[in-house]
Amino acid sequence: MKENEISLKAAAFINITARYTNIILQIIANAILARLLTANDYGIIAIILVxxxxxxxLSDMGLGAGVIQNKQLKSDDIDNIYSMTIYAGIALMGIFILLSYPISWFYNNDVFIPVGSLLSISVLFSTINIIPNAILxxxxxxxxxxxxxxxISVLSYVVAIILAYYGYKYYALVVQSLVLSSVTYLLNIWSTKLKFKLKFKFSSVKKILGFSAYDFGFNIINYFARNTDSLLTGKFMSSAALGFYSRAYNLMLYPVMNLTHVISPILHPILSDHQDNKEYIFDKYLKVYKLLSLMGIFISxxxxFSAHELINIIYGPNWESTVPCMAALGVSIWFQMTSSSCGSIYRSLGMTSLMFKSVTRFVPIQLVMIFIGVLSKDIMTLSWCVSISFIIKYFIEYYYLVGKGFNKSVIGFLQKNTPEVFIVLLMCVVMLLIKNIPENNVFASLGYKxxxxxxxxxVGLVMTKQLKFLMPMVPNRYRNKYANFRLRKSQKNYL
Incomplete structure (x- = not known):
């Protein structure tokens, strides 16, 4: 058990280091690209990337998660599954090229034909990379x-910046996606040594189909729920409006993707070894949950309160329309950072059917909120509607995971958030008190806030005694010094 705990911590540390290095690189690259490209450029790419x-x-079908979960698969089975994804990738590439024409007609813009044709290559490489990545x-x-x-991220962004500088507009982002997907696949297949079979056995796929089917269904439904806003905004507002909204949405996703998804990808491979021990998984998840929850409230x-400074520093003054969207979407970060980790736990428990059930309850609500936002013709209203839908999702997700998956009290679980609520209220009061202090320099203002x-x-952590949940982020030598200090202090008080 101790060995698994160390593995989880070590894996998390590696993922955190890689993710945060990547975050810094992405922020720098996007700051440069935002000054070279227009909102219309980003809007075009946002539509086609959906x-x-x-x-x-569609090509995944939950196969990646199924390969990770099933411990009885042989190398021959994995080669068969990998071979199937190659055929699927080629077929989907051809279909996507054809789809570029109706997309162009729907949005009344011929540019989607060449852009879609180029990105079909990215579809191919992303598809055939599913199994190599799962094996890693x-x-x-x-x-x-x-x-x-x-x-690979550095390489792709360097290429994109060079192309954007020389006036290739949205094609710079297209090529960035192509470089990212193709080079990732080539390096992954070289590491995993998977073999392509001209005639593969579908019996190998059947071994993971039961688990994968619900995972696939969840991903498809969740995908549409998360992308309907972009599809409808691009159609019923404008590419520019979508560009402003998508920049705020993507910036909001940085902490969600790069904090939650630092931990989530390693939870499934490690905790799936204990799928028959619910108490062990629940105990481990509670620690992860509190860590994500406390980080989430600070970031939210x-x-x-710093949306203006963040947008101006990262994207520049031309993106001022993005500020209210960023503020609205920022409210949901706390809820998203915690609930986004649920998928790995459902999979670790082998309960993808329950995960599928939860998303079917949430998606209708999210779609209604998106339609309300789009019909308002205002991207700030849309942002608030989307943010509220993510908050609702939080409660639905934990009703199923905690109440149905772990058979625990949902109310008791939610009460664990009492310290976070207190800290949020304390932080909001302080930020409201200082928000009117004038500061002309955005960098100084951001630093001050x-x-x-x-x-x-x-202060809130100390008052609520929640500091201990953030200690796993501190290197061992400093944690040991802190523990020794607390021990000496308690002994002194005792004497």
Whole structure:
């Protein structure tokens, strides 16, 4: 048990290091690209990427998660599954090229034909990379995957910046996607040594189909729920409006994707070894939940009150229309960071059917909220509607995971958030008190708000005795010094 605990911590540390290095690189690259490209450029790519992402999900069919979960698969089975994805990737690439024409007609813009045709290559590489990537995760080769992600990300963004500088507009983002998907696949297949079979056995696929089917269904439904806003905004508002909204949405996703998804990808491969021990998984997840929850409240409050500074520094003054969207979406970060981790736990328990059930309850609500936002013709209203839908999702998700999956009290679980509510209220009061202090320099203003937010956050942690949940983020040598200090202090008080 201790060995697994160390593995989880080590894997998390590797993923955190890789993710945060990648975050810094992405922020720098996007800051440069936002000054070279227009909102219309980003809007065009935001529309077409919705479709490419869907095709990748369509090809996955939950196979990646199924390969990780099933411990009885032989190398021959995995080669068969991999071979099937190659055929699927080629077929989907051809279908996507044809789909570019109706997309062009629907949005009344011929540019989607060449852009869609180029991105069909990205669909192919992303599809055939599903199994190689799953094998790396199953083998817990997190360090290799992390380093590889950083190197490929740097390469793709350098290419995109050069193309954008020379006036290739949205094609710079198209090529960035192509470089990212193709180089990732080539390096992953070289590491995993998977073999292509001209005639593969579907019996190998059947071994994981029961688990994968619900996972696939969840991903497809969740995908449409998360992308309907972009599809409808691009159609009923404008590419520019979508560009402003998508920049705020993507910035909001940074902490969600790069904090939650630092931990989530490693939870499934490691905790799936204990799928018959619910108490063990629940105990481990509670620690992860509290860590994500406490980080989430700090980021939510900070993003809400610092939206102006963040947008101006990262994207520039031309993106001022994105500020109210960022503030609204920032409110949901706390709820998203925690609930986004649920998928890995459903999979670790082998309860993908329950995960599927939860998303079918949530999606109708989210779609209604998106339609309300789009019909308002206002991207700020849309942002608030989407944010509220994510908050509702939080409660639905934990009703099923805690109440049905772990057979625990949902009310008792939610009461664990009482300290977070107190800290949020404390931080909001302080930020409201200082928000009218004039500061002309956006960098100084951001630093000032960050310092005030951080100090209040730490005070709240101490007052509510929640600091212990953030200790896993501190290196061992400092944790040991802190523990020894607390021990000496308690002994002194005792004497």
């Amino acid at each position: 479709f490419t992402s869907f095709f990748v999900l 995760m199953k083998q817990k080769r997190f360090k290799l995957a992390g380093i590889r992600t950083i190197v 409050v900070f993003c809400y 960050f310092f005030a937010c951080l100090v209040t956050f730490i």
